[in-house]
Amino acid sequence: MAWPILILLITQVLLPAFFLSWLWLPRPVDRLGWFTRAAYGAAYFSFIAVIGRWDFLGAALAFLLPAAYVVAAALSYLRVRDRPWNASSSLLRTHGFTAAMAVFFLALTARALSGYGYQETAVELAFPFAAGTYYIGQGGGTASINHHHGNQSQRFALDIVALNTFGMRANGLLPEDLADYVIYDQEVESPCNGIAISTHDGIDDNRISETNTEEPAGNHVILACGTARILLAHFRKGSIAVAAGAIVTKGQALGRVGNSGNSSEPHLHMHAYLGGTRDYNEGQGVPMTFDGRFLVRGSTVTVP
Structure with missing residues (x-):
């Protein structure tokens, strides 16, 4: 299999599947844990929707996968809505990496979106x-x-x-x-x-x-x-x-x-x-x- 196809399958199939399943298993001990997971996944889905080559798998997936993630996130929240907001004694140690990755992918998405405009005369x-x-x-x-x-x-x-x-x-x-x-x-x-x-x-x-x-x-x-x-x-x-x-x-x-x-x-x-x-x-x-x-x-x- 050619490397571009392997990379595409990892970034546009396997990683989205991981983020969808991560909403459910294992179940977070608190709502903050759910929120950071959901934010990380949402940031990644935003990133891949913008930079992905969806013509390989089907152009409609660029919209259907993020929509599926929103639905899955809403349903998964029902499993933790009665849990405390935070059950950790150290926010940074417990949630810092996940939150940082969410910010990282949001920054990459913003950078890509900056290419949607131009200043020169077209x-x-x-x-x-x-x-x-x-x-x-x-x-x-x-x-x-x-x-x-x-x-x-x-x-x-x-x-x-x-x-x-x-x-x-x-x-x-x-x-x-x-x-x-x-x-x-x-x-x-x-x-x-x-x-x-x-x-x-x-x-x-x-x-x-x-x-x-x-x-x-x-x-x-x-x-x-x-x-x-x-x-x-x-x-x-x-x-x-x-x-x-x-x-x-x-x-x-x-x-x-x-x-x-x-x-x-x-x-x-x-x-x-x-x-x-x-x-x-x-x-x-x-x-x-x-x-x-x-x-x-x-x-x-x-x-x-």
Whole structure:
């Protein structure tokens, strides 16, 4: 099993199961013990709801698991409501670690949530896909929800996948067949009116969990949309539908999603930058909005 899948199962399945069971066993000797446990669990559920990749297990779980925790916490309180508020002679020794961990995860959650906004002027674009439901795997203004954020030109980059009827990005956790990924081979549309200032094709798709770091963007298109440059990357080999220098219109087909370049599974990478012209690693990354909406990790977009 790949390490990312193992980490995901631990953080989004095993640890939530632990916090749910910890509400019940062993039963706290006082209400303060219940309260610190409940607060620790609530802080963790808040954290994982924000930073988790729920497209692996089902996007609805990002809301259903916290809701289940709230219900379980309320029911578990009934078992301790008649107990004393505090039965310990030392609050710090008995409850200090649990309370500190609750504060720790709340701080991590607050840090992640700080990436839900931006101060720069955003580039307004059209969403680059037609009908379907899409999920933002990477996106936002902090590294905790967007692993691109440390790169100056990619500070507000997006990684976009598509969801099936179960809210999952693929048929399975990590299938080997590229066609099992919902986004694979979907048509990518131009997000603006502009000029295709650079295109590149001819790079093979990677096998799942393998990457091509020598040509990070893989098959790609760079658009000039006003003063901004927009990179759309990881297209399928042979699918680029526009030539360098061509005028493009919003909604025009640019190519089809693949798994070329520095991509371990099919998705569309997209980022906007000022300056840098044809070098997508140069320039200053700027936020993108779609119908005025700033997308972050966990955002879903439904196109009718």
